[in-house]
Every structure is written in structure tokens, then in C-alpha cells.
Amino acid sequence: MHPIPTRARGIAALAHRINLTRWRNSHQFFFCASVSARNYHGSRDNTAAVVVGAGPAGIAVVGNLLEHLPADAGKITWIDPEFNAGRIRNYGQVPSNTKIGLFLEYARALEPFREIYEKSPKQNAIRVLEAMPKDETCSLGYAGDMLRQLTQGLAAHERINKVTAHVVTSERQSDASNWELQLQPPRKTEAETLGSVTSPMVVYCTGSFPTKMQLHPDLTKNGVEQVHLDTALNPPLLAKELVRRQDQDITRVGVIGASHSAVLVLMNLVKLAQTSRPDIRVDWFARSPHFKYAEQKDGWILYDNTGLKGTAAVFARTELDGNKLLTSEAGKIITRIDCSGGLEKEAATIRSRGLGCQYIIPAIGFTPRPIPGFASNNKPLFNHRTGAFEDHAGGLIKGLYGAGIAFPEQVTDPAGHTEYAVGFWKFMRFLRRVVPEWVAKEAR
Numbered sequence: 296m297h298p299i300p301t302r303a304r305g306i307a308a309l310a311h312r313i314n315l316t317r318w319r320n321s322h323q324f325f326f327c328a329s330v331s332a333r334n335y336h337g338s339r340d341n342t343a344a345v346v347v348g349a350g351p352a353g354i355a356v357v358g359n360l361l362e363h364l365p366a367d368a369g370k371i372t373w374i375d376p377e378f379n380a381g382r383i384r385n386y387g388q389v390p391s392n393t394k395i396g397l398f399l400e401y402a403r404a405l406e407p408f409r410e411i412y413e414k415s416p417k418q419n420a421i422r423v424l425e426a427m428p429k430d431e432t433c434s435l436g437y438a439g440d441m442l443r444q445l446t447q448g449l450a451a452h453e454r455i456n457k458v459t460a461h462v463v464t465s466e467r468q469s470d471a472s473n474w475e476l477q478l479q480p481p482r483k484t485e486a487e488t489l490g491s492v493t494s495p496m497v498v499y500c501t502g503s504f505p506t507k508m509q510l511h512p513d514l515t516k517n518g519v520e521q522v523h524l525d526t527a528l529n530p531p532l533l534a535k536e537l538v539r540r541q542d543q544d545i546t547r548v549g550v551i552g553a554s555h556s557a558v559l560v561l562m563n564l565v566k567l568a569q570t571s572r573p574d575i576r577v578d579w580f581a582r583s584p585h586f587k588y589a590e591q592k593d594g595w596i597l598y599d600n601t602g603l604k605g606t607a608a609v610f611a612r613t614e615l616d617g618n619k620l621l622t623s624e625a626g627k628i629i630t631r632i633d634c635s636g637g638l639e640k641e642a643a644t645i646r647s648r649g650l651g652c653q654y655i656i657p658a659i660g661f662t663p664r665p666i667p668g669f670a671s672n673n674k675p676l677f678n679h680r681t682g683a684f685e686d687h688a689g690g691l692i693k694g695l696y697g698a699g700i701a702f703p704e705q706v707t708d709p710a711g712h713t714e715y716a717v718g719f720w721k722f723m724r725f726l727r728r729v730v731p732e733w734v735a736k737e738a739r
């Protein structure tokens with residue numbers, strides 16, 4: 296175990312008081328640890344920390360809190376509707392943009408993770424990654440399996456209360472010492488509420504979702520269908536979704552954007568057209584014919600977070616970039632539609648050219664999920680250096696923290712570029728720095 300920072304010991308005293316109340320409900324807590332939300336009745340009592348979200352960031356937060364919260368500080372309540380590797384569960388067939396070695400560094404970064412590995416059966420997901428070449432990339436399915444292994448191990452830990460639920464509100468209690476989170480069952484159809492959980496420390500790791508796009512009404516009126524980015528990143532689902540219409544020889548698909556995800560979607564469409572669906576043609580709506588690539592420098596990576604990497608980078612460089620479409624295999628399927636010249640011109644181009652498409656796939660980035668319970672005009676402001684939140688007057692909001700793709704660290708590279716650090720290993724690196732600070736702050 297990492298040594299416990301001296302100041303952090305204060306939190307033990309705080310949590311001891313909490314425990315006296317919680318003790319009465321200890322049996323209820325015990326049962327809560329592994330049952331589904333359906334059986335999880337009544338309001339919960341105080342807990343030392345609540346982590347919301349079980350993607351790679353939530354898993355890393357739970358591991359770091361186990362290392363840094365003193366053992367007698369009380370339990371960590373961990374909430375997610377699925378406990379299934381976060382958004383990565385949808386991207387099993389997507390090639391990773393990071394190397395296998397970095398997934399392994401994540402899996403080995405913390406003592407609680409190493410203990411899970413030691414206790415796992417010989418055949419396990421981390422072992423599978425270990426047998427693969429560390430400098431290569433892999434399908435994200437392997438990384439998802441590793442996350443599920445860690446999730447299972449953490450959920451079985453005696454200090455974790457796993458709660459299968461959605462958090463729907465977060466409110467400071469009137470004496471300001473605790474947050475109260477209201478819970479609902481994982482399936483929205485179940486009307487019952489699950490009561491609440493209270494804690495002095497809450498960490499939101501609730502991720503981001505593909506940015507939605509309102510198609511021009513003329514497009515929808517003409518039957519142009521929008522395909523969800525998650526579907527487009529899954530080749531079998533994409534093939535099913537793009538139904539060939541009987542009256543048309545060509546199935547024309549518009550792809551909007553030039554992000555990492557957009558390149559992956561273009562790759563999927565080209566492969567589909569080259570194999571089972573020769574009817575597919577693609578209009579690719581992009582502002583520039585050029586891409587930005589991550590570049591390995593001496594001990595650091597230029598555009599580490601915003602440049603293309605891995606398979607997507609190779610495909611963009613060889614098939615799409617600049618004039619490549621004139622001669623590449625992808626150029627037989629894809630036509631680039633120039634969307635430079637500002638937002639108005641772009642919207643007009645998408646409207647006019649989009650009318651010739653049967654399907655449109657927006658791949659225009661990801662939007663952070665808002666923290667439940669805050670009005671959109673009163674959102675707490677995330678401090679990308681500390682992981683804490685501030686109010687609009689610049690004051691610290693006590694006990695509220697964030698991590699992951701929705702709440703990333705801001706980093707500056709040696710060339711002076713500032714970016715948000717997104718990726719399993721980057722979340723871990725950030726959390727190893729800030730979680731001890733959070734625990735110390737809460738102990739004051």
C-alpha cells in the first residue's frame with residue numbers, strides 16, 4: 296500500500312463519526328454491496344466517498360481512493376447502471392489508439408489492482424494483454440475485458456459498496472457537510488426511486504456522449520436518416536443499419552467530421568464497400584483536406600491528445616490526406632465535400648449535398664455529460680489542474696471532484712501546446728497526483 300499522508304488521517308476521524316450512524320445500517324449496506332438496484336431499497340446512510348461511473352476513470356478513482364483513504368475512513372460507494380467498462384463496451388471492435396503497454400501500465404499502477412491480478416484465475420484478461428506485443432495496438436475489446444476484470448475485483452473488495460443505479464440529482468445538505476445523491480434504477484422504465492446516498496466526498500466520472508447534431512429539416516423530410524456514431528463504430532451493426540433501398544443502386548452515406556472517430560467510420564465504410572456492400576458510396580464533409588498526427592519526439596509526444604494515432608493515423612495518411620483520394624483505394628468510395636468557409640457555408644453545404652444521401656453519420660466530437668442536479672446556467676466549473684470544482688465566484692466547492700473524458704486534466708507539452716489529456720493511462724497519471732490532494736483537503 297502507498298503510505299497514508301499524515302494530513303489524510305484526519306478524514307478517519309470524520310468518517311468515524313459517519314460510521315457511528317452507518318453502523319446501525321451495516322446489514323443493509325452489506326446486502327447493498329452486491330445486489331441489483333431492484334432490491335436496493337431505502338435511503339443509504341453516510342459513506343466516506345461516492346464514485347459515480349465505472350468506466351476507466353471511475354475504476355481508477357476507486358483504486359486510488361482505496362490506496363489513499365485510510366482503512367477506517369469507511370466504505371466507498373460505487374455507482375453505475377451497468378458496471379460494464381463504461382463507453383468502451385460499445386467499441387469492442389474499434390482499434391485502440393494507444394499501445395497495449397499503456398493498458399498494462401494502467402492495470403499495474405495501483406496496489407488494489409495488483410491484488411486483483413494476483414487473485415484472478417490464471418486465464419484472465421490482463422494475462423491476455425500481457426501475451427500481446429506491448430508496442431502494438433489492439434481492439435478495444437481487450438481493454439474492455441481488462442476493465443471488467445478490475446471492476447469485478449474492486450466490487451468484491453470489502454471496502455466497496457457497489458450500487459447498480461443512476462444518480463439523478465446531487466445536492467449539498469443544509470449543513471454543507473455532505474452531498475446527497477438521489478438514485479434511480481438502471482432501467483428508466485422502472486418508476487421506483489432507490490432513495491439516496493450521502494457522503495462528504497463525491498467524484499463524478501460520468502463520461503461523454505457523441506455530440507448530437509440537428510439535421511436540417513429538409514433532410515429529415517426527405518427521409519435522410521441519422522446513424523448514431525456508436526453504431527457506425529461497430530462494423531456488423533453498421534452493415535445492418537445501412538439498408539439498401541430497392542429503388543436505388545447506390546447507398547450514399549454522409550460522414551461529417553475529421554476527428555479520430557470520423558476516420559474510423561470512414562475506414563469501416565470503405566471496408567464494407569470493398570467486401571459485402573459494393574453499393575456504398577461516401578460523401579465526406581470535412582473542413583480541411585489535412586489531418587494533425589501525433590508525433591513521437593525525444594521522450595514526449597507532440598499532439599498526444601489531439602493528433603491521429605494508430606490504425607486511424609495510417610489510414611488517414613495513406614488513403615485520405617491531401618490529394619490521396621485521387622489515387623487511393625478509399626478514393627473509389629469516398630468523395631470529400633469541402634466544408635471550409637465558416638459555419639453558415641458548412642450548414643448550407645451539408646443541407647444541399649446531404650439531400651443526395653440516404654444516411655448521415657455525425658462524427659463531430661464528444662460532449663461531457665452534465666453533473667446531475669445542477670441547472671445548465673449554474674454548472675460547477677471544473678478545475679482541470681486540481682480535479683476539483685469551483686463556483687462562479689471562483690470559490691472551491693467542497694467535496695466535489697471529477698475525472699475522465701468529461702473532466703480531464705489540462706496539460707502543456709514542451710512545445711507549449713495545451714491539450715486535455717484523455718486516455719486510460721492519462722486518467723491514471725492525473726489521479727495518482729490529485730487523489731492524495733483531495734483526501735488531504737477533505738481531512739482539513
Ligand SMILES: Cc1cc2nc3c(=O)[nH]c(=O)nc-3n(C[C@H](O)[C@H](O)[C@H](O)COP(=O)(O)OP(=O)(O)OC[C@H]3O[C@@H](n4cnc5c(N)ncnc54)[C@H](O)[C@@H]3O)c2cc1C
Nearest residue numbers: 348350351352381382391392393462501502699700718719
Ligand atoms: C472511439 C474511441 C476510442 C478510444 N480509444 C482509446 C484508446 O485506444 N486508449 C485510451 O486510453 N482511450 C481511448 N479512448 C478515450 C477514453 O479512454 C474513453 O472515452 C473512455 O471511455 C472514457 O472513460 P470515462 O471513464 O471518462 O467515461 P465512460 O467510459 O463514458 O464511463 C462513464 C460511466 O459513467 C456512467 N454514468 C454516466 N452517468 C451516470 C449517472 N448519472 N449515474 C451513474 N452512472 C453514470 C456510465 O454508465 C459509464 O459507465 C477512446 C474514446 C473513443 C470515443
